[in-house]
Amino acid sequence: MAEPTAARIARSAAALESPLTDLAGFDDWFAEHGRSIRTTAERIPLAAMENWYQTPVTGDLRHRSGKFFTVHGLRVHSPGSAVPWWDQPIIDQPEVGILGILVKEFDGVPHFLMQAKAEPGNPGGLQLSPTVQATRSNYTGVHRGKPVPYVDYFRDTSRHRVVADVRQSEQGAWFYRKRNRNMVVETTGEVEVLEGFRWFTLGQLHLLLSRHDIVNMDARTVMSCLPHASRPEGSLHRTTDVLSWINGARSLTTIDTERIALRGLDEWRHTDMGHSHESGGFFDVIGVSVTARGREVGGWHQPMIEPHGTGVIAFLVREIDGVPHALLHARTEPGYADVVELAPTVQCVPENYAWLPPAARPRHLDEVLAAGPDRILFDTVLSEEGGRFFHARNRYLIVDSDVPEDPGHPDFRWLSMDQLTRLLRHSHYLNVQARSLVACMRSLEATRDSA
Missing domain, CATH: 3.90.79.40 (EvaA sugar 2,3-dehydratase subunit)
Known part of the structure; x- marks a missing residue:
């Protein structure tokens, strides 16, 4: 009888050492790739963002391809709550992306292929991300960049073993009904390990979770969806x-939510450099110019949300x-x-x-x-x-x-x-x-x- 997947995952969680990756050398590996894989983001006026435009009437921010995402206004009515109504900007990205981790067993222990990846909004630059972290626009080539590595393992799973596959939401305060496909796929075939990628046991990833800003959000959400060996236990509630x-x-x-013009938000200030709340709190919508090394695309412009605090x-x-x-x-x-x-x-x-x-x-x-x-x-x-x-x-x-x-x-x-x-x-x-x-x-x- 095949060993249950949850038991195999538990064995990986118990493995704090691996012949493939020595955590004692992790910082050196991370620093080395940080010199070749880097993004920088410089604030620019919203009107200066190439391939983005503000719609004439509403001021909503859209990409000229019609893909990626839109930033528009949202009016929220929540009767009976402490704050019964408010206006805010929100990101509308209806396409479903892939967050996927590839698994392969070495010496009887499942290992997870992770990527050292830099995103423009990362506070420290490089973070450990899933094998694949891509929007549909990215992996279908709308950005006209290099193909997303390893994405075929997740787009066609027929030759591999699906360990987890579930659509999950993202931040409901900043995204409008955003969902990503959280996937873990196991392969038995040979896998070429590209530059910036490395195999880790789950136990090693758990150790890295205790360090500031190392394991990124997308890796954490996929890890949470893994099968977990539960002990015999009783829950307080059925x-x-x-x-x-x-x-x-x-x-x-x-x-109740109503889509409204980004320029029409009550209690928000609108300037050439972005949108901010009159209180100076919550978050701003800003424009950035991104320069990237080691990414599918070498540079781009985009809007971002910048929280306060x-x-x-x-x-x-x-x-x-x-x-x-x-x-x-x-x-x-x-x-x-x-x-x-x-x-x-x-x-x-x-x-x-x-x-x-x-x-x-x-x-x-x-x-x-x-x-x-x-x-x-x-x-x-x-x-x-x-x-x-x-x-x-x-x-x-x-x-x-x-x-x-x-x-x-x-x-x-x-x-x-x-x-x-x-x-x-x-x-x-x-x-x-x-x-x-x-x-x-x-x-x-x-x-x-x-x-």
């Missing part, structure tokens, strides 16, 4: 009840009857395809609440910020997707908590790690921030089990 809770929140929550993304966790649970928040964002997704316990930029009513301040934020070192199990600053967001960084935390089994609010519920794993087999249950934290939670489990 999964049927959890699904009913989510569906009830989706059915009872009202959030470092975010706080946190799971409160505790054991219930000996079983690890995380406190999930049924969260509404205007860009979600299905109204509500499960989010971390806390997901916010604290500085933004200086301009919002007190009732809008996130529940449990103060507990996370006040947590002492003895309660903090994971604490790493990780950046978000550098292809659309400029220097978007969040402090990811996992904090031991004594919040009771009944958290006292209908939008919060304790879920076991086994339940999160099962939900991740399906689309639109866990948001991208929660998926990153699931990857971080598994890294804690793996390093603890290997100790």
Whole structure:
């Protein structure tokens, strides 16, 4: 009988060393490729962006090919919430991209082919990304650049073994109904390792997750979708009840969105250099000129979202009857395809609440910020997707908590790690921030089990 995939993945998670990659030499390898693979982004006026234009009436930002993405305005009405309405810019990118990691077994241990890749919005330049990280416009050649390496493994999986394949959302506050195909594909054939690519065990990736700005967002979300060997355990709530809770929140929550002109946003300033909120908070829409080495295209112009402040993304966790649970928040964002997704316990930029009513301040934020070192199990600053967001960084935390089994609010519920794993087999249950934290939670489990 073939060994279960989850058991093989667990063996890779337990392997902290590999004959293919020595983590002691990782920094030298990363620095070496950082000299040959680099992007720089210089701010430019929106009107100066080549191949982009502002539509005459609305001011929306569009690519002349009609592909890639559009930045337009969105008017949001959320009756009954602490902030019942607002206007904002949002990125509309309807095409589904591929985020794919290629897996191959060496000496009985599955290894993951990762790429040292630079994105214009990365705060430190180079980060570790999936084997393939490409929009449909990229891998179909709209950018007229070099072909995307290894993409055929994911476009035609008939000759390989699919380990995971699920469409997942991205940031619902900045993207309008954006989805990417999160894929893990295993091959038994020979794979030529191109410059800038390297094989890692899952255990090695878990160790790198604890380092600031090394493992990028796209790698984290794909890692979260991997099969996970669960221990015999009991969850506080039946999964049927959890699904009913989510569906009830989706059915009872009202959030209306209306597309409006980018130039017509209330409480936003519009200048030659971009769009910003009158408060000076939240985020800006800027234009950049990108120069790239080691990419499919040597340079381009594009709009980007630049957030203000470092975010706080946190799971409160505790054991219930000996079983690890995380406190999930049924969260509404205007860009979600299905109204509500499960989010971390806390997901916010604290500085933004200086301009919002007190009732809008996130529940449990103060507990996370006040947590002492003895309660903090994971604490790493990780950046978000550098292809659309400029220097978007969040402090990811996992904090031991004594919040009771009944958290006292209908939008919060304790879920076991086994339940999160099962939900991740399906689309639109866990948001991208929660998926990153699931990857971080598994890294804690793996390093603890290997100790």
